[in-house]
Amino acid sequence: MSTLNSIVSILFDGLAYAMFLFIVSVGLSVTMGLMGFVNLAHGAFAMAGGYLVLTLTGSMGLPFPLALVVTFVTVGAVSVPFERILYARLYKAGELDQVLLTIGLAFMAVATYTYFYGPSPRTIRLPDYLMGQIDGGIRSFPVYRVFVIAIGAALITVLWYVFERTNIGAKIRAAVDNRRMAQSIGIDVDRLFTLTFAVGSGLAALGGGLGIQLFGLNPSFALVYLVFFLLVVAVGGLGSFKGTLAAAIILGVCDTFGKYKFADAGGFIIYAVAVLILLAKPAGLYGRE
Amino acid sequence: MSALGIRSLNKNFGALRVARDVNLSLERGARHALIGPNGAGKTTLVNLITGVFKPSSGGVFLDGENITALSQAARSRRGIARTFQINQLFRGLTVLENLYLSVGERTRACGRLWRAAGAERAVIEEAMEHLDALQLADDALKKVRELPYGRQRLVEIAIAIAQRPKVLLLDEPAAGVPSSESHLILDVVDRLDPDIAILIIEHDMDVVFRFAKRISVLVAGAVLLEGEAGDILTDERVRAVYLGEEAADREARRG
């Protein structure tokens, strides 16, 4: 493979991976930044989203894009009672408690899905227009990955607009910056949090659905990929949209690079990069101290 | 040579200047009050002296030695002790253990991992002496969080005294204490060793009047005035600063 080809491939595949990481992690980052709540069950929402998309497109025959939208809305809605009933009790608790509670929930989720769906990896049957390749000159690109990057770009635009240009985005940024101050000027932080939590969980589910074709799907997805979501959130900085995006791209591309150059051994590059960045900037690239 | 010297101390948080060219000098045995309106930067100054923050420029000197580059713990070991405006105690531990830690860290006993804590008789003795002095001995075996706030405040002061400091920084010692109990705190402050240089941040003018020999007035991070207590308290400019503050309060309450 020529060098140009390699570079393009690494960037392309890295970007697709980065979009997946971003879509799933952005919700986690904002909710952690907003409420200081460590939610290790976030991966479970992604996993659940994957299975929902699978069921919707499989036995219910919904078109893939519609399934994605339905999954986003459904999982987002379902996450609200979790937040209200369970999570809200631990907002004042230490991070260890939050870690333990959410890991426990993640275990329960993985076990439940293993029981009903079995542990074997599943694949998804995509519509024809998402299969195949596009000729891009230097090389041909799988349509599906282009699709993922496109969805990612669209979501980034929408989210950027919401964050930077709308009232609600301003409120979120204010509350992330200084929760008490935001409350004292009348922002209903609790309601804001429930909303961001729902949207974040919905996005995670959407990301999970997108990821089936890229990584396969099985219940332990919720725990195995959790590490990467946490890396993205920590490296990007809690509560930061820009940070999550930057971290997702850096880590996504580095991981792809590592796997290209060193095959299986390259798996550690993503960790090494993350560790180095965190040692230098413990609050993340765009985090606040 | 002064016990504590602050020279041209500046601190910026980004564009926010919280300390502007502050100079302050405490002699041995000083009884110095730091007053000023809310947000003037009084606690920030204490944080700069104790090492919680490093200054953007300027220096902190203890007995002539430049301690600006030293950590909090290093400065503490050289003889600076402080109390916090809101109690910073070991709430889940007993009063005795709170004092034990203060004495134990000072005497390096806490570096020993093989001896039993109960075998450090000297540490326990001294801890109890400090508690006796503040009439806290009866509460020695109670957990701090079980005590009323006023007595917790006394523990806060006891911990600082137990460090046997040369310089003691008291951040609003009577803050949050019900007025019926505040005399306990003030009596303790009165009885402090005359050799210790004490800087007390206070809002209550009666306390300042009772206690201070010299006063520095801090406004917006800069020292507006400094001098003998009597002079400062009758100075027009000080009244203006505080009247200004009162007027602002009245406005806020009306609107």
Add this chain to the structure above:
Amino acid sequence: MAGNSSELPAAGMPGKSGQAAAMRARAVAYLANRQRFRLIEGLPWALAIAAYFAFPDRMTFGSQILLMVLFALSLDLILGYAGIVTLGHAAFFGIGAYTVGLMASRLGWNEPISGLFAAAAVAGFAGVASGALLLRYRGLTLLVLTMATTIMLQEFGNLYHDLTGGYDGIPGLEFAPLFGRFDYDLYGHTIYLYALGVLFVMFMAVRRIVHSPFGAALAGIRENVARMHAIGSPVHGRLLTAYAISAAIAGVAGALFTETNAVVTLGVFDFDTYSAAVLVMLILGGAGRLYGAFAGAVIYMVLQDYLAKLSPSFWQFGVGLLLVLTVLFARNGLIDLFDRFIALLKRTARR
């Protein structure tokens, strides 16, 4: 030295000095009592010995439980006492395991007890090195850093799978008889008693450290680190010491793993089987209570053994549920529940 405000005239209060002396005696007694041995502390050891006679065919499993107790104990020192939350403790467990494994396979040194010392030394050193770097961080940053560095260690091990045997491990390890005399019989009896002995010694050492002035300082750091800085405590140094000791003990647990299983694989660095599991064990049993490690590890391992046989997802669900319930309702673990139960009994007995 300035500042001797402790001497005050107790004016006009006769008998005060008698009262003061009584209070001092109580203070000394209080601290001395905390580290005196209570009868109930014999219970877990008695149970361990009883198990030896009651379940002779489960001795290998028993050894695994004992070494997990030791691993949980090591985490208790840094988490329960010093309050540092780490998700990467398996690193030290694995380092200890591989020290013994590599010594046996590469250097031909298979004396078990010196293996323990070597493992403790190497793991302890790793603890100092990583602690010096990582203990400046807290919260999510520390969680992610500890998790990531352990995974990296595992990936490195995979990179050099010629040395480490990869996930299949170093096979065919054999260990010299204990003290040159006791052979490892087929049903693992010797191994069990060996593990129990090691656990006992390490446990008593940790118990001593926890009740020392150093242990008090760790509690202070956990309760209010800002105050500790202000009273002159070298916080970072204290944490580093605790972390290094904790790492060394985790290393001994790992060494026991290799010695009792006669094999070591990269699975010893696993997040879910070790780092997360030991955290769960400690919380279940009760952190900061020493014996919580016992209670938690035993319950976890026994449940896992029983439920995983029925179905792995039953086990996983059960652990998840147990964890959620513990955090919500029994935050201080089983030991605390046990304490409260005893206190309740005492209260009803008095009436």
